[in-house]
Amino acid sequence: GCPALVEELSRRGVKPWLVCDEGGGIYTDPMMGIKGNFAMIGVSEKGRANVRFTARGKGGHASTPQKNSPIARLAAFVCDVEKHCPFRSEMEPETRAMLEALAPAASFPFRLILENLWLFGYPITWFTPMINGQAAAMLRTTITFTMASGSNACNVMPREATLGANMRFVHHQDMEESLAVIKKAAQKYDLEMEVLQGGPCTKTVDIKGEVYHYIEETVKKTFPNCISSPYVLTAATDATFYEKICDNCIRFAPIVYGPEEKKGIHGVNEALRYDCLPGAVDFFKNLITDNHAGNEAE
Structure with missing residues (x-):
């Protein structure tokens, strides 16, 4: 539905000042050694x-x-990548700003x-x-191996075995570079690589800009004891x-x-506490009515 909606808005010449989707949230005790509630505002996605x-x-x-059967080579490749990560770690400006915002707590x-x-x-x-x-997810490209297939019998060696990831x-090691890095690692084990889907x-979003500041002010009004922080989302949303x-x-x-709600996201017993709903309603009321920038809310 989102692509069709965006096309229709584009056809009408609508250019929203702000789009607010899911992704970040108000996280309790977001990191080791940091206690309290923090508004983690997603400003981009990997x-x-x-x-x-x-x-x-x-x-x-x-x-x-x-020796060196298809499955053995795939297994060696997985072990190599997990033991010696081929991707470059770097602290991007938004991640640095997040850590600095959390530091006082x-x-x-x-x-x-x-x-x-x-x-x-x-x-x-x-x-x-x-x-x-x-x-690791905040600082570098990640790869997670999720699917595998080989022969259909325990006593048969496959002519072909596959591995999904x-x-x-x-941002500092983008799609093109990261794919080239993992392809080179795969070639050491005589593996072929195919990109099935990607983006x-x-x-x-500029964390020093007008819109981000407006979100911060709305959080402060709605949740006075909550510290705001920029956040690079490792998952994916329709905001894209x-x-x-x-x-x-x-x-x-x-x-x-x-902690319990975070563990349940897309998992067993996924749920939200009912007592968090009034604050969510108040946030969106304030977001729509308190337009500090003088723009009409869209």
Whole structure:
């Protein structure tokens, strides 16, 4: 529905000042050592692609095994990539701004580290992706292996085995470069790579601009004790479609996500607490009626 709606709005010459979709939210205790509720305002999305890797071989019967079979090469490739990540870690401006915004609420020693990113920025960028998947997703391109297939019998070696993966690209190592990096890694194991579906990183909303400031002010009015922070979304939203007609696509749902709610997103027992709904309603009322910029809300 979104592509058709965007086309119709474009045909009518409508150019929204702001698009506000889901993505970010009000997260309770968003990171280790940081306590409280924080409005994580999504200002961009990572790019993404579904990729298939194929290994070919002669096949045969399992009673006479061969070295470097298709499945063995795929397995070696997966182990190599997961043990030695080929993608470059870097702290982008929005991620740095997020950590700086969260710093005052951090406990020692995290506060000391986050308030001195000029000193600790490089160690954070280099070390934390090794121990924390959330940090890795913020700092570099990621690849997750999700599907595999081989022969249809345990005693038959396949002539062809495949492996599916989902990739998420960062702005500093975009879709083209990241795909080239993983293709080179796959070629070491004589694997073919095919991009099934994909799209680049989205545009980034200016965190010093009028629209982002307006969202911050609306959060402050609605949730006075909540600190706002920019946030690069690692998932995907429909806001991407609206970038054709809007320069300021914000990913933020004014819903409080506690630890249990975060664990349930797209999983078992996905739910929201009913007592967070009044605040969400108030946020959107304020967003529409308190137009600080003097523009008509669209």
